[in-house]
Amino acid sequence: MTILLDVRDLAVDIPTEDGTVHAVQHVSFAVNEGEFFGVVGESGSGKSVMVQSIMGLVPGARTSGSVLFRDRDLLSLAPEQLRSVRGREISMIFQDPLSSLHPQYTVGWQIVEQIQAHEKVSTKAAKARAIDLLDRVRIPDAAARFDAYPHQFSGGMRQRVMIAMGLSLGPALIIADEPTTALDSTVQAQILDLLGEMRSEFGTTVLMISHDLGVLSRVADRVMVMYGGRRMELGAADAVLCGPAHPYTAGLLRSSSFNREPGTPLVPIGGRPPSLLAPPEGCAFRDRCPDAMSICGTKPPVRHYDDGTEVACWLESTPVEPDPPVLPPPSLLASPDDPIVKVDGLRLTFPQRRGEPRVVLDDISLEVRRGETLGLVGESGCGKTTLARAIAGLVAPTAGTVEFDGAPTGNLDRAQWRDLRRRVQLVFQDPFGSLNPRRRVGSIIGDPFRIHRLASGAERQAKVQELMELVGLNPEHYNRFPSQFSGGQRQRIGIARALALNPELVILDEPVSALDVSIQAQVLNLLDELQRRLGLTYLFISHDLAVVRHVCDRIAVMEGGRIVELGTADEVWNDPQQPFTRRLLAAAAPEIPREPRDRRLLPLSVAGAGQQPVSGHPADRHAADRIAVEVAS
Amino acid sequence: MTRFILSRIAFGVLVLFLLSVFVFMLFYVSPSDPARIIAGDKATEELMAQIRANLGLDRPITEQYVTFIGNLLQGDLGYSYRSSMPVSELVVSRIPVTMSLVFGGMVFWLAIGIPIGIVSAKHPGSVRDRLGQGFAIVGISFPTFVLGMLALYLLYFVPTKLGFMLFPPSGYVPFEQSPLQWAWHLLLPWLTLALVVAAVYARLTRGQMLEVLGQDYIRTARAKGVDERRVTYVHAFRSAMPPLVTQLGIDIGLMLGGVIVIEQVFGLLGVGSLAVTSVAMQDRPVVIAIVLLGGVFVVVSNLVVDTTYALLDSRVRTATR
Numbered sequence: 001m002t003i004l005l006d007v008r009d010l011a012v013d014i015p016t017e018d019g020t021v022h023a024v025q026h027v028s029f030a031v032n033e034g035e036f037f038g039v040v041g042e043s044g045s046g047k048s049v050m051v052q053s054i055m056g057l058v059p060g061a062r063t064s065g066s067v068l069f070r071d072r073d074l075l076s077l078a079p080e081q082l083r084s085v086r087g088r089e090i091s092m093i094f095q096d097p098l099s100s101l102h103p104q105y106t107v108g109w110q111i112v113e114q115i116q117a118h119e120k121v122s123t124k125a126a127k128a129r130a131i132d133l134l135d136r137v138r139i140p141d142a143a144a145r146f147d148a149y150p151h152q153f154s155g156g157m158r159q160r161v162m163i164a165m166g167l168s169l170g171p172a173l174i175i176a177d178e179p180t181t182a183l184d185s186t187v188q189a190q191i192l193d194l195l196g197e198m199r200s201e202f203g204t205t206v207l208m209i210s211h212d213l214g215v216l217s218r219v220a221d222r223v224m225v226m227y228g229g230r231r232m233e234l235g236a237a238d239a240v241l242c243g244p245a246h247p248y249t250a251g252l253l254r255s256s257s258f259n260r261e262p263g264t265p266l267v268p269i270g271g272r273p274p275s276l277l278a279p280p281e282g283c284a285f286r287d288r289c290p291d292a293m294s295i296c297g298t299k300p301p302v303r304h305y306d307d308g309t310e311v312a313c314w315l316e317s318t319p320v321e322p323d324p325p326v327l328p329p330p331s332l333l334a335s336p337d338d339p340i341v342k343v344d345g346l347r348l349t350f351p352q353r354r355g356e357p358r359v360v361l362d363d364i365s366l367e368v369r370r371g372e373t374l375g376l377v378g379e380s381g382c383g384k385t386t387l388a389r390a391i392a393g394l395v396a397p398t399a400g401t402v403e404f405d406g407a408p409t410g411n412l413d414r415a416q417w418r419d420l421r422r423r424v425q426l427v428f429q430d431p432f433g434s435l436n437p438r439r440r441v442g443s444i445i446g447d448p449f450r451i452h453r454l455a456s457g458a459e460r461q462a463k464v465q466e467l468m469e470l471v472g473l474n475p476e477h478y479n480r481f482p483s484q485f486s487g488g489q490r491q492r493i494g495i496a497r498a499l500a501l502n503p504e505l506v507i508l509d510e511p512v513s514a515l516d517v518s519i520q521a522q523v524l525n526l527l528d529e530l531q532r533r534l535g536l537t538y539l540f541i542s543h544d545l546a547v548v549r550h551v552c553d554r555i556a557v558m559e560g561g562r563i564v565e566l567g568t569a570d571e572v573w574n575d576p577q578q579p580f581t582r583r584l585l586a587a588a589a590p591e592i593p594r595e596p597r598d599r600r601l602l603p604l605s606v607a608g609a610g611q612q613p614v615s616g617h618p619a620d621r622h623a624a625d626r627i628a629v630e631v632a633s
Numbered sequence: 634m635t636r637f638i639l640s641r642i643a644f645g646v647l648v649l650f651l652l653s654v655f656v657f658m659l660f661y662v663s664p665s666d667p668a669r670i671i672a673g674d675k676a677t678e679e680l681m682a683q684i685r686a687n688l689g690l691d692r693p694i695t696e697q698y699v700t701f702i703g704n705l706l707q708g709d710l711g712y713s714y715r716s717s718m719p720v721s722e723l724v725v726s727r728i729p730v731t732m733s734l735v736f737g738g739m740v741f742w743l744a745i746g747i748p749i750g751i752v753s754a755k756h757p758g759s760v761r762d763r764l765g766q767g768f769a770i771v772g773i774s775f776p777t778f779v780l781g782m783l784a785l786y787l788l789y790f791v792p793t794k795l796g797f798m799l800f801p802p803s804g805y806v807p808f809e810q811s812p813l814q815w816a817w818h819l820l821l822p823w824l825t826l827a828l829v830v831a832a833v834y835a836r837l838t839r840g841q842m843l844e845v846l847g848q849d850y851i852r853t854a855r856a857k858g859v860d861e862r863r864v865t866y867v868h869a870f871r872s873a874m875p876p877l878v879t880q881l882g883i884d885i886g887l888m889l890g891g892v893i894v895i896e897q898v899f900g901l902l903g904v905g906s907l908a909v910t911s912v913a914m915q916d917r918p919v920v921i922a923i924v925l926l927g928g929v930f931v932v933v934s935n936l937v938v939d940t941t942y943a944l945l946d947s948r949v950r951t952a953t954r
Contacts, residue, residue: 057852079861087858094856099849104871104947114857149947165857 004173004205005031005054009065010075012046012053021276023049025229026065031173031207036199038220038237039209040252042516043487044273046229047209051175055092056082070172088118091166095178097158101150107134107161108146114168133164136201137194155380156187163194167202174199176208180215184379184543189587192219211516214258214546214589217241225249228274228284235309243597245303245311247291247319254321255521258546258589262569265324265528266550268521272486283313290322291315304602316601325525332535334372334553340505340537341368341391345400348383348390348561360386362561364400368505373531373538375552375569377545377584383561384541388507391539392424393417405504422452425498429510431490435482441468441493442478448500467496472526488519492526499530507539512547524551545588549573557581641939645932652928656921657701661694663915670915671714688714701921711918715911720918724907724926730805731903734826734895735888737819739881741827742834747877749831750838754846755865765835772832781825781898788821803900822899826892830884837880841873848872875945882938889934890927 012024024046031037041047052058054067054074067074069090074082086092094100102110111130112123121129127146134142137160150158159179166174176195180188196219199206210216216223216237223240225233225248233246244250253259254267271288274280282297283289289296293314300312348361360383368374368391376384389395391402393409402409404420412420428434435444446464449455455463465475471492473485482490491511498506508527512520528551531538542548548555548569555572557565557580565578576582667690668681676684685691689700704711710720749765756762785802792799800821806814845851846869854868855861891905904923911919943949 052852055856057855083858083860085858086856092853092856094849094853096849100853102850102854102868102872104945106947113859117858117860117863151948162853 001032001035003030004033004069005207006068007054007065008068010050010054010067011064012049012058013062014049014058015060015062019277022279023061023229023276024053025279027226027229027231028065029224029231029234031205032222033172033205034203035221036196036206036208036219038216038223039207039226040211040213040216040223041209041226042211042252042273042518044228044276045226046276047226048177050226051092051177051207051209055086055090055175057092084118087114087171088169089171090173090175091169091171093159093162093166093174093176093179096182097155097162098150098182100162101158103150106147106149107153108148111161111165111168114165118169129168130164133168134161137161137164137167137198139164154187155183156190159183159187159191160194163191163198167198167204170202171204173205173207176206178210179208181210181212185545185587186379186583188215195219212589213241213252213256213517213592217592218590225252229276229279230284231312232285233309233311233313235305236307239305239307239309239597239599241592242595243599244319245305245309245315245597246285246313247289247315248285250319250321251288251290252517253592253594255518256546257520257524257544257550259592260550262550262573265327265525266521267322267324268525269518270522272488272519291319301604303604305597305599306602307597307599309599318596325529327525327529328532330371330532330535332371334369334537336367336369338370339367340370340405341539342403343367343387343391343400344403346387346390346397346402347399348386348395349398360561361390361397364561364563366556366563366566368537368539369554370504370537371531371535372553373540373551375548375555376539376541376558377543377548377555378558379543382558384558385509387558388426388509388539388541391505392426392507393420418452422448422501423503424505424507425501425503426507426509427491427494427498427511429513431487431494431514432482435490435493437482440479440481441473441485444482445493445496445500447497452501454501463500464496467500470499470530471496472522486519487515488522491515491523495523495526495530499534502534503536505537505539507541509541510543511540513542513544520547527551545584557584637943638936638940641936645936648932649925649928653702653705653921653925654698656924657694657698660917660921661697665915667714667915667917705925710922713911713916713919715914715916715919720922723919724904724922727902727904727907728889728926729807730901731889731891731896731905733805733808733815733819734822734892734901734903735885737816737823738826738830738888738892739885741823742829742831743881745827746831746834747838749835751842751865751870753835753839754842757843762839766839769832769835772828772830772835775829777825777829777894778898780828781822781895784821784825785898805901805903822895822901825898826895833880833884834877837877838873841876842869845869845872871945875942878941878945879938882934882941883931886931886934887927889930891923 007030008028010024010027011022014021014023027050039047039051049058049061053061053063056074056079063075065075069085074085077085101107108127108130111133112126115121115126115129116123131142131146134145139145139157139160150161153161179195180191183191192215195206198204208216208220220237222235223237224231225240225246227248232248233240233244240249241253244253251267251269255269257266260266269288274284274287280286281299283300286292286296295314300314303311303313305311343364343366346361346364347359349357349359351357364387376387378384386395390397393402393404393412396410404424409420442461442464445467446460449460449463461478465478468475468478473489473492473496477484482493485493511527512523515523524547527538530536540548540552552569554566554568556563557572557578559580565572565576565581572581573585576585666681667688668684669676671684672680689697701711708721710724712718713720713723716723749768753762753765788800789802801818804818806818808815851864851869854864859868889904891903891908893905893909895901896903896905897909904926907919908923911923
């Protein structure tokens with residue numbers, strides 16, 4: 001096997017106003033010709049910055065180390081030489097195909113531009129090639145779509161265009177940066193298949209970045225796990241994902257909902273990722289690691305297993321399996337005879353300027369039982385959020401009725417409407433956009449008390465702090481602004497606000513979609529715990545079947561404004577009746593089997609010839625030990 | 634698209650109608666008496682009554698307005714109280730001067746402002762950026778007449794004293810007569826106007842470009858191997874243009890109604906200087922005509938902007954189809 005891309009000791013520093021971000025810290029890896037190499041990591045792991053800096057696409061970045069590609073060091077190429085590599089020998093596909101395509105030019109123009117940037121060909125010839133490429137990525141009626149603009153395509157089609165563009169000059173390497181993250185799961189699967197096909201058809205090597213272990217487990221030959229700007233583990237995909245040697249990889253797998261039996265609580269990785277402004281001395285994962293030892297305060301050596309797996313960790317045994325958190329018993333058991341919400345024949349249409357009104361919800365009947373978690377799954381635009389809003393009484397149905405706790409929600413007087421607002425609460429997807437950045441967290445969470453005139457002054461503050469405690473926020477952070485919290489913490493703020501008035505029904509609209517896997521698990525567990533303790537009823541909206549299956553008692557599958565299937569989580573998962581449900585299931589990530597690996601750790605001296613296992617002054621080591629002890633205690 | 638343009642035109646007509654009512658009312662409530670201005674201080678009351686009757690000023694305002702609009706629709710704007718010339722002739726004769734000044738100046742302010750903005754945005758925080766933005770601040774802060782006087786002093790007065798004429802002091806030579814003289818006479822006003830206005834464009838361009846250069850599709854263009862010049866101009870500047878076009882439309886529309894200060898400083902007999910004298914003389918028909926003319930320019934330039942927007946932005950274009 002020949003090595004196509006050889007990254008050695010790559011470090012990327014990005015100067016910012018807050019100081020230098022050490023986004024990538026001495027990462028080495030090699031991509032072999034023809035393979036599908038996956039890089040997995042959560043946000044802030046440095047994975048995107050790493051590949052973009054290889055291509056010279058991070059403005060202001062300072063790089064060191066070397067990136068050998070076909071005997072040239074990409075980091076030391078002159079701008080013009082690097083430009084001729086970009087797009088011709090290495091091309092990139094980005095996460096959001098809408099924002100990654102120029103909105104003012106046709107897709108055909110954009111492909112032709114790439115061809116003409118590197119080859120002297122007539123526009124006519126380039127156009128013929130572009131149409132052929134669009135055809136090969138299966139854009140229907142490619143010749144006619146050549147002159148269409150990106151906004152006239154669906155998300156999946158846009159990503160196909162990006163792939164066609166990436167392949168236009170037959171590059172040796174395609175770097176795909178979260179290519180399916182912004183897409184619906186069925187489309188995601190199609191795009192992954194397409195990438196695989198194109199790889200065999202064009203003989204291209206693929207380096208794909210993803211935060212999604214499920215996605216990578218399907219397609220990658222080898223996987224590198226990154227955390228806090230560093231390489232944690234590297235090896236064959238099945239070795240790394242089925243028998244992780246690094247506690248972080250193991251932790252990621254444990255907190256992934258697709259990978260856990262429904263009903264078993266997820267085991268989140270506690271804490272949060274380290275700051276890249278001042279990276280820790282020793283192992284970056286030490287603070288969150290269940291296997292942390294005092295030696296972890298010193299930079300861990302790279303250890304080699306005889307199956308080729310490389311791990312940056314002091315641990316010599318398999319990582320421990322921490323016990324799942326113990327949840328209190330549910331205080332309320334759902335029963336079919338006690339519905340909190342009854343929706344009957346609900347229909348919602350929006351008038352359109354021309355022609356027929358648009359049907360958003362079509363003849364929907366369902367019940368939400370008190371104390372259960374009902375999942376609403378479907379792809380974007382299927383009407384799931386609108387249904388939730390209709391149930392909350394925020395949009396009036398065109399026809400049909402919605403009853404909350406036995407009383408119809410149509411024609412409420414002011415007092416009743418206010419009361420409904422208290423009993424039904426919403427938690428939104430985007431923890432960044434749904435909190436006013438200029439207001440203090442305490443006043444955001446205290447809003448419900450203020451609006452409903454229930455508490456004020458010191459009493460309100462006490463209640464807010466109690467809520468913060470309840471959702472796992474530090475009550476002392478009462479006066480902070482949302483920007484001082486991480487994504488997961490902001491979602492906790494949203495949950496605290498929703499719980500302020502002891503609601504009966506909480507509508508969770510994609511509550512974890514914007515969060516990293518390890519944080520997702522924390523929030524999901526929190527929701528579970530709160531439900532058990534407070535006897536809440538959840539309406540859980542998500543596009544992610546794995547998450548829904550994990551947390552929901554029953555699942556309603558929506559397609560085109562209708563509920564096509566409704567059943568218990570088990571029924572829907574194991575015995576889907578509708579073709580659409582089957583398609584959704586087929587697209588969902590498969591469970592990764594956990595297999596104990598039969599492998600041997602190679603002695604340090606043999607394997608890490610160039611590696612310094614323990615570096616630094618003895619005094620430093622002492623200091624590191626002390627820190628480790630403090631963390632442990 | 635046609636529907637879109639037609640609706641904009643209809644809206645423009647409505648704006649002009651309201652504008653005409655407004656100006657008319659304004660003069661009706663103003664305390665000065667045109668008859669006094671025409672006849673002079675020593676005129677008898679009889680003479681003034683005669684004049685008022687001739688001008689129709691003794692009739693009710695609604696009737697005056699209807700007559701005015703009726704005449705206007707036939708292209709008759711009445712006669713100047715002051716010079717007794719037909720208003721339309723008087724105003725139209727001034728338009729070429731103002732148009733020459735504004736469009737010529739536009740070339741200069743775009744040629745100065747946009748490159749400064751682009752260079753600043755490409756190297757934010759650099760010395761070039763600071764110089765460019767410093768220039769912009771100076772341009773914005775200086776009163777127009779100060780810049781104009783400075784230009785006159787340095788480029789006309791000083792050279793003339795030294796015995797040669799670099800630029801003519803003032804005046805306007807029609808383009809048809811001699812394009813070279815036309816440009817030579819207008820160069821100083823153009824530069825002065827450009828210095829004042831370029832600053833706005835430099836800042837606007839910088840802000841827009843900075844935003845666009847951070848977009849994902851710019852990264853895509855670089856990843857494709859498009860060279861940096863093309864990234865800047867074909868990809869980034871293209872997206873930064875719509876707000877510039879809007880600003881340009883507003884500026885041109887307003888300025889065509891008269892660039893008062895510059896016309897005064899350089900002795901250009903344009904719409905602006907006509908406006909100044911007419912207002913001072915209470916020359917009602919002329920002032921009304923100039924205000925309406927300004928309104929027409931603003932409406933037309935907005936229409937042009939909206940149409941250009943649709944041409945520039947594929948999303949607007951397909952939405953209004």
